[in-house]
Amino acid sequence: MKLDEIKKFEAKYPKGSLTGKTSSYEEKLKALKHDPVENPLHYNRKGIECIHAIEASMGEEEFKGYLKGNAIKYLWRYKYKDNPTEDLGKCIWYASRLKEITHE
Numbered sequence: 001m002k003l004d005e006i007k008k009f010e011a012k013y014p015k016g017s018l019t020g021k022t023s024s025y026e027e028k029l030k031a032l033k034h035d036p037v038e039n040p041l042h043y044n045r046k047g048i049e050c051i052h053a054i055e056a057s058m059g060e061e062e063f064k065g066y067l068k069g070n071a072i073k074y075l076w077r078y079k080y081k082d083n084p085t086e087d088l089g090k091c092i093w094y095a096s097r098l099k100e101i102t103h104e
Contacts, residue, residue: 051097060101067098 055063074091078084 064098064101067094067101070094071098 054066058066071091071094074087074094078087078091081087
C-alpha cells in the first residue's frame with residue numbers, strides 16, 4: 001500500500017477513533033501496510049527485516065547467490081501457484097535487489 005494512502009487513513013481515523021479501541025486502529029493500519037511482495041509482515045520481527053538479517057549473516061557473493069536463487073525459485077514455480085502474479089512480483093523483487101548491489 002502506498003504511503004499516501006496510509007497517511008490519508010491516519011488523518012481520517014485518528015488513533016483511538018475506531019470503536020474507541022487502539023487495537024482495532026492498529027489492526028486496520030497494519031492491514032493497510034501489508035504488501036506480500038514489498039513488505040510481508042511475517043518477515044519483520046522486532047523492527048528487523050528478515051532480508052537484512054540474512055544479508056548481515058553472509059558475505060557479498062553469498063548474498064548475491066541467495067538473491068539469484070530466490071529469483072530463480074519464484075520464476076520457476078509461479079505458474080503452479082494460486083496467485084502467479086505475486087510470485088512473479090517476488091521474482092522481480094529479488095532480481096531488482098541483486099541488480100542494486102551488483103557493482104559494474
